[in-house]
Amino acid sequence: MIFSLNEVEAMGxxxxxxxxxxxxxxxxxxxxxxxxAAHGLPGAELLAELLSRNEGLSHHDVAPAATDGIWQxxxxxxxxxxxxxxxxxxxxxxxxGHAFELGATSFPLLLAPxxxxxxxxTGTAVELTWEGARLVVTPKGGLAAEGDGVAAxxxxxxxxxxxNSPSAAAPAGIAHPDVDGSAWQRLVAFAQITYAPAxxxxxxAGAGAGITxxx
Amino acid sequence: xxxxNPVTASPPQAQLRSPDVVMRLERLGCAHQCxxxxxxxxxxxxxxxxxxxxxxxxxxxxxxxxxAVYCAHGPDRTYSLxxxxxxxxxxxxxxxxxxxxxxxxxxxxxxxxxxxxxxRLSRNVPKQEAGRVSARELSVSRANRSVRMFEHAVSRLxxxxxxxxxxxxxVGYLMRTTAVYGSGKLGAADREAWGERxxxxxxxxPEMLSVYLTRAYTLDLVEHLARCRAPETAVAIExxxxxxxxxxxxxxxxxxxxxxxxxxLFNNWIAARETALARVRALPSASAGEAAHFRTMLxxxxxxxxxxxxxxxxxxxxxxELTADLDRLTAHADGGALDGGxxxxxxxxxxxxxxxxxxQEQLVSLVLEPYGALVDGLAECMGADEARHFTIDxxxxxxxxxxxxxxxxxxxxxxxxxxxxxxxxxxxxSEEKLEPRLGERFDEPLAAYEQPLxxxxxxxxxxADIEAWQGENSVAAFLLRHxxxxxxxxxxxxxxxxxxAEIRDNTISADLLPIDLLRVKLAFxxxxxxxxxxxxxxxxxxxxxxxxxxxxxxxxxxxxxxPPPPEVLQ
Numbered sequence: 001m002i003f004s005l006n007e008v009e010a011m012g013x014x015x016x017x018x019x020x021x022x023x024x025x026x027x028x029x030x031x032x033x034x035x036x037a038a039h040g041l042p043g044a045e046l047l048a049e050l051l052s053r054n055e056g057l058s059h060h061d062v063a064p065a066a067t068d069g070i071w072q073x074x075x076x077x078x079x080x081x082x083x084x085x086x087x088x089x090x091x092x093x094x095x096x097g098h099a100f101e102l103g104a105t106s107f108p109l110l111l112a113p114x115x116x117x118x119x120x121x122t123g124t125a126v127e128l129t130w131e132g133a134r135l136v137v138t139p140k141g142g143l144a145a146e147g148d149g150v151a152a153x154x155x156x157x158x159x160x161x162x163x164n165s166p167s168a169a170a171p172a173g174i175a176h177p178d179v180d181g182s183a184w185q186r187l188v189a190f191a192q193i194t195y196a197p198a199x200x201x202x203x204x205a206g207a208g209a210g211i212t213x214x215x
Numbered sequence: 216x217x218x219x220n221p222v223t224a225s226p227p228q229a230q231l232r233s234p235d236v237v238m239r240l241e242r243l244g245c246a247h248q249c250x251x252x253x254x255x256x257x258x259x260x261x262x263x264x265x266x267x268x269x270x271x272x273x274x275x276x277x278x279x280x281x282x283a284v285y286c287a288h289g290p291d292r293t294y295s296l297x298x299x300x301x302x303x304x305x306x307x308x309x310x311x312x313x314x315x316x317x318x319x320x321x322x323x324x325x326x327x328x329x330x331x332x333x334x335r336l337s338r339n340v341p342k343q344e345a346g347r348v349s350a351r352e353l354s355v356s357r358a359n360r361s362v363r364m365f366e367h368a369v370s371r372l373x374x375x376x377x378x379x380x381x382x383x384x385x386v387g388y389l390m391r392t393t394a395v396y397g398s399g400k401l402g403a404a405d406r407e408a409w410g411e412r413x414x415x416x417x418x419x420x421p422e423m424l425s426v427y428l429t430r431a432y433t434l435d436l437v438e439h440l441a442r443c444r445a446p447e448t449a450v451a452i453e454x455x456x457x458x459x460x461x462x463x464x465x466x467x468x469x470x471x472x473x474x475x476x477x478x479x480l481f482n483n484w485i486a487a488r489e490t491a492l493a494r495v496r497a498l499p500s501a502s503a504g505e506a507a508h509f510r511t512m513l514x515x516x517x518x519x520x521x522x523x524x525x526x527x528x529x530x531x532x533x534x535x536e537l538t539a540d541l542d543r544l545t546a547h548a549d550g551g552a553l554d555g556g557x558x559x560x561x562x563x564x565x566x567x568x569x570x571x572x573x574x575q576e577q578l579v580s581l582v583l584e585p586y587g588a589l590v591d592g593l594a595e596c597m598g599a600d601e602a603r604h605f606t607i608d609x610x611x612x613x614x615x616x617x618x619x620x621x622x623x624x625x626x627x628x629x630x631x632x633x634x635x636x637x638x639x640x641x642x643x644x645s646e647e648k649l650e651p652r653l654g655e656r657f658d659e660p661l662a663a664y665e666q667p668l669x670x671x672x673x674x675x676x677x678x679a680d681i682e683a684w685q686g687e688n689s690v691a692a693f694l695l696r697h698x699x700x701x702x703x704x705x706x707x708x709x710x711x712x713x714x715x716a717e718i719r720d721n722t723i724s725a726d727l728l729p730i731d732l733l734r735v736k737l738a739f740x741x742x743x744x745x746x747x748x749x750x751x752x753x754x755x756x757x758x759x760x761x762x763x764x765x766x767x768x769x770x771x772x773x774x775x776x777x778p779p780p781p782e783v784l785q
Contacts, residue, residue, distance in 0.1 A: 002347075002349075002402065003402065004350070004399030004400075004402055004403060004404070004405050005399060005405045005407070006398055006399025006400065006405050006406070007399055007400075007402065021698075022698045022699045022701055022702070023667045023699075023701070023702040024607075024694075024698065024699075024700070024701020024702035024703075024704070024705060025698055025701060027605075027702065027705075031602070031605065059698055063695065063698070064695070067691075067692075067695065082698070085607075085694075085701070086691070086694075086695050088606060088607070088609070089607055089609025089610075089690065089691035089694060089695070090609055090610075090691055091606070091608075091609070091610075092609075092610045093610075117605075117606045120606070121606050121608075175350050175404070175405065175407075175408055176349070176350050176402070192646070194644060194664060195643075195644050195645060195646035195649065195664065196643045196644065196645055196646060196652070196654070196661055196664040197646050198645050198646055198647040199659070215361065215362050215363050
């Protein structure tokens with residue numbers, strides 16, 4: 001199905017919230033799905049898979065336990081949304097040459113939009129590497145991706161560090177991505193959790209009707 | 216200087232009004248349209264650039280069913296309103312968002328639609344939220360007839376008579392829009408696709424263009440239906456009376472969260488207006504022509520207040536205050552208040568001591584009127600790229616984040632958040648229509664669905680956790696362990712950079728009037744005649760008294776947004 005990027009972002013945000021992320025991470029998750037989709041990659045699809053995989057896990061299970069040494073999730077695999085946000089919060093360290101090492105990470109492509117935010121904020125290109133993939137994002141939002149593992153479900157080790165700008169980086173070129181129908185339905189189902197069931201009184205009072213609206 | 220920082224622009228300016236004054240809900244809820252309102256910006260640009268208009272399709276039957284296309288040709292591009300007329304049974308006519316059928320439905324097309332575009336749109340636009348549009352469309356909207364006005368106009372015109380001026384002035388429009396969707400909604404083009412086009416510099420320009428062309432359609436439609444009904448006797452509406460019709464709009468709660476969810480954009484709207492005010496207040500004197508211009512607009516504002524109808528007790532009180540304020544202001548201006556040095560600054564200070572908030576905010580709009588050359592350019596600063604402000608700076612010391620929060624949310628530190636009245640409401644999204652709603656926290660099981668639309672309370676919660684924090688003194692370290700404050704930390708950093716980004720009031724208190732949130736947004740659109748139908752539902756009029764597309768080129772520039780002086784109407 002064809003969606004606008006605004007729709008991908010809004011659905012991504014609601015779905016991430018429905019899956020239990022806090023509002024701040026959910027907002028960033030919506031933007032992440034949008035950023036990846038705008039680059040012609042499966043942003044909405046990867047988000048749907050991630051939310052399904054992590055259903056029922058707590059923040060503590062999938063967030064880095066510590067940010068010195070290799071980042072590891074107590075529950076097994078790092079959530080790329082929470083980890084990406086934590087990397088983004090350390091943008092200055094990355095721009096000044098520090099390399100962060102991540103242990104096992106789910107759907108590592110979902111880290112790329114956070115690397116793009118770091119690049120934008122610091123003016124320094126940022127590189128992500130894992131088994132079978134090397135990505136560089138530029139301060140202007142371009143992406144150079146190589147390797148057959150770009151859309152991998154898992155990475156055992158990811159490195160995030162500053163890099164030189166690549167000679168060729170593709171800008172976000174997709175205006176209206178074609179999203180896999182079943183992935184979209186999974187996002188819809190997560191988003192549904194955030195909606196309050198209607199009652200007759202809320203239906204009337206919540207929107208503020210009461211006197212005639214038809215004159 | 217960046218585009219989003221009009222505050223540092225060059226002409227001399229008085230001190231800006233404090234956000235602690237400007238960003239209170241009571242004052243936001245007294246906002247009036249002004250020179251920087253988006254409808255006025257649109258018509259000024261189209262006049263300046265010599266836009267032309269035509270109506271290549273008007274294929275509508277005697278019941279109002281069919282399609283019409285209105286084209287607006289600018290210097291580089293053409294935009295077309297595609298309007299579908301429907302035969303709506305009276306019992307299905309509702310302005311509420313839960314409606315599923317309308318008298319007319321619309322889309323703004325990027326270019327001139329080909330026959331196959333119209334066929335595609337005819338299968339989707341009439342269904343509104345249940346349909347899909349494409350990247351070729353910039354907006355989707357719908358409108359219902361005013362039961363009081365529409366049939367009256369058709370039957371009068373069919374009989375060769377003009378509509379009754381009393382009815383026209385009482386209602387003010389033939390049709391009311393009940394939603395105008397833009398920016399990627401329902402599959403339409405994202406703002407990023409057209410945001411850089413010069414004709415859309417500022418805010419909400421495609422939506423305003425859509426409504427402007429919709430107004431022309433509603434007048435054409437009644438005249439057409441009158442001709443169909445009685446071809447021998449029907450007449451058109453006399454031009455001066457025709458101008459008195461705007462487009463109504465009925466806005467519910469769905470719009471209210473927008474200004475909280477777009478803090479950078481909202482800041483830029485307010486900052487542009489406040490900068491305009493500060494520039495005018497800095498003027499050392501007013502010329503005779505400028506003073507006369509102000510007095511004329513003041514007289515027209517009095518007429519606007521006199522014609523402004525509402526039955527809502529809050530607005531009835533505000534209107535009484537406004538009318539008295541404008542009388543007082545007129546006497547003060549007639550008494551020489553504009554003579555001598557720094558007249559506008561003195562006038563504003565006088566207003567602070569002598570007028571209600573409604574009157575003060577009306578004055579803010581009025582003092583800008585004589586000074587288009589000084590303030591109109593600020594409209595270019597009223598767009599925003601929210602994404603630019605989105606990324607949290609995790610390197611900031613937590614102690615600094617706390618200091619900012621204590622400054623921006625000072626109002627919230629004095630609220631007892633354990634009290635029911637302070638915490639009475641919940642913003643949530645309804646399953647039924649996926650629309651924002653406001654519920655009663657202590658009466659309904661809604662807290663689990665709460666949306667992040669109470670920045671004051673949430674900032675206080677964050678401050679409590681900062682107080683207890685023993686870890687590293689950085690935002691990054693704090694948010695890794697307290698992810699629930701991530702949304703709030705982002706807002707605080709935005710509000711630190713952008714002074715008017717945050718409403719400095721409790722948005723979930725028992726005495727919240729959601730219409731205050733609606734009114735400030737609609738005033739920036741350029742609406743007038745705010746008529747609350749409840750505490751959370753507002754009717755307005757748009758483009759009333761504006762020249763129609765075929766009149767735009769020969770009309771005075773930007774002279775329509777208050778009713779004409781009485782002698783013009785005779």
